[in-house]
Structure formats: structure tokens, C-alpha cells
Amino acid sequence: MKATVIGGGIGGPVAAMALRKAGIEASVHERYDRTADGSGGALSIAPNGLQALEVLGLADAVREVGTPMTAMELQSWTGRTLGRFGGEPPQLLVWRSDLYRVLRDEAARRGIAVEHGKELVDAADRGTHVTARFADGTEAASDLLVGADGIRSTVRRIIDPAAPGPRYAGLLGFGARLARTGEPPTGGAMRLVSGKRAFFGYQVHADGSGGWFANLPRKTPLTTAEARATDPGRWLEVLGEAFAADRTPAARLVAATDPADLVVTGALEDVPRVPRWSRGRMVLVGDAAHATSPSSGQGASLAFESAVQLARCLRDLPHEEAFRAYERLRRDRVERIIAQAARTNRDKAAGPVGRLVRDALLPLVFRFADPAKFTWQFDHRIEWDDTLSHA
16 A cells, blocks of 8 residues: 655654554655755653654654743732643753754655655545645646645645634744853753733753743734734834743743744644545644644644554554544543633733733642643553453
């Protein structure tokens, strides 16, 4: 059996390697004619994502380019700690460009072809096989077509022309990596600050280096291209003004950032529910099937989970039954995480009254709530060696 994977970002190469482990040959086709080296901000890989990578023998390589996050500390604009959670194993802070490079290199080492300049425009399910058609006039025929092509998935639209598109979360995203922060180390913790006017996250390592991200409320969305058309220096001014009243390091870290190092990620978006994950010989993984906003901290990890679970189902079942089993195993979990991230986004954009209520209630929540309320996402495991007998 052979599969054509559409999308050469983070999820596509992992899906191809998972399919290879299941005995299915896979090639990756990426719309852009170049690699994504050097692009993107920071992201977290949760223990559940690392477990999925462990199944594929990728976890150690990814750990080498990441930094452990031993805890998440929630703070108010005054610097007061409202709550803290964490555990073992810790989450991993990884810069997207480093993660992309590691996964690309490992896919190449395993003999998986990645073709660039292959923008999918259509696909035809022939019953016995599926043919992908690209903008350059070429075609690729295979037994399966796997859409790992992100939140604006072309494969999703082909499977279901009425499928919903992205939903704006009311926030714009920014971030930067600093060689010298000028701030004391955070002891392995990522500090998440609900500021007076915007949301800020930062981590400072033992050597004084570190990174930050910011979510700036904005009623009307900007596309990534529109956001990046604004001079980075101007965005840093806007962010500096947003954090000026906060008694945290946010304004100082923004001021210490070279405009050339600012990462503008644009609008935070999600897709609450994708009605159809598959049709015939075509199926979705990652953000194409379950796009959660970055506030979940689970986007990459869920993509890794789905890649491994899809491959496991295809290993044990005929493709149509495998697709049903895969969706049944995944849908409830990913939609619950998407919904939780949407609530987080609303908290980030809270007004003055909402901030007061949130800051008063959060310490009580952390004091009396069941720890599982915060850790259920991280405890998920995929048992690769367990055989599936039916959907």
C-alpha cells in the first residue's frame, strides 16, 4: 500500500514516518517551493505528544532541540502567582524551525521523499486508488491520500466542500527568542501573565537566554500577511504600550527585542468541529482535522497523536474501517481540547471586570480543584502494540 501525504510542515513528515512504521510507503508533497528553515515561533510539546513521538523513535531527537518546561505559572498583571501546575515528564519548549529541521532530516534519513512546489488543486477517488493533481500539472496516484495541510486544508475542502473554515479567536500572536534577556531565570517554569491589556508568556533559562510570546486582543482579524506588512518596530511599540502598566518583565523583554527577531504569527484561529474527516480513500490528520488555537499548547502534540493512531488503524483494518476507527478514537479528545483553548482565549481578552473575577477565582480553583482537571490532556497514551480488531 502507498500513501500520498499532502503537507510538509510539522505533521506531514510525522504522518509519513508513522505510515512507514505500519508498513505503508508514503511520500510527502509540499505546496511551497522551499523549505521552512528559520520560520515560526515557539511551541510546546506535551508529554502525550512526546509519547507519540516515542512510538516512532523520534522523541530523543526532538528533546535535543527543546528545553524542558517543569511547570506553568499563571500570574496577574501585578506579578502575583495565581496558580501553578506541572509534572513528570515535563513539557518541552521547542522553536518551530528547530522542530521542522529535526523532523525533515529524520524523514530523509528514513528514505521518505519530500517534494516541494507541489500545490494540491484537486483529487479524484477512482475506487481502487486516488489521484492527486497539482498546480504544476503533475499527478500522483496512490492507495491513500492523507491531508496534513493545515488549518486551511485543501484536502478538507475536497472531502467536504461545505466544511467550515478557520474561526478568529480575537487575538494576534507575536513572539521572539532572546540570547540575553537581562532577567533572572524562571527555574524551568513558563510564566503566563494575564496583563491589563494583553497576554504574555515567557521563560528565562539558566544562562540568561529565553523567549516570550504575546497575544494582543483585536476585534477585527488581520491575515498573517497583513500583520507582517506592518513594520516590526511598530509592533514592538504597540506591545510595549500594552504592557507598560504591568508590574512584570513583559515590557522590558519587548524592549530588549530586536525588530529583526520579532516573529509575527498573526491571528489566532481554530476550527471547532470538522464534520467529515474522511471520504473514500482520503483522510485528514493534524490541523486539517482538528485545528486548535495555540493557546491549547497541544497543536503539535495532537498532530503527532493522530498520525500514530491513523497509522495503527491502517495497519490493522481495511482503509474505510480504519478511518472510522481512527475518527472514533480521536474526535472526542481533540474537540474537548479545542473547546478548552477557546475558553482560554476568551479569558485572555477579558475586560477589567472579567480580569478581577478571574484573578480572584483562579487561586481558589487551583487550591480546591482535582489535579486531573489540569493534567488529563497530558496522560493520554497510544498503545501501538495493541491490535485493533474492528472499528
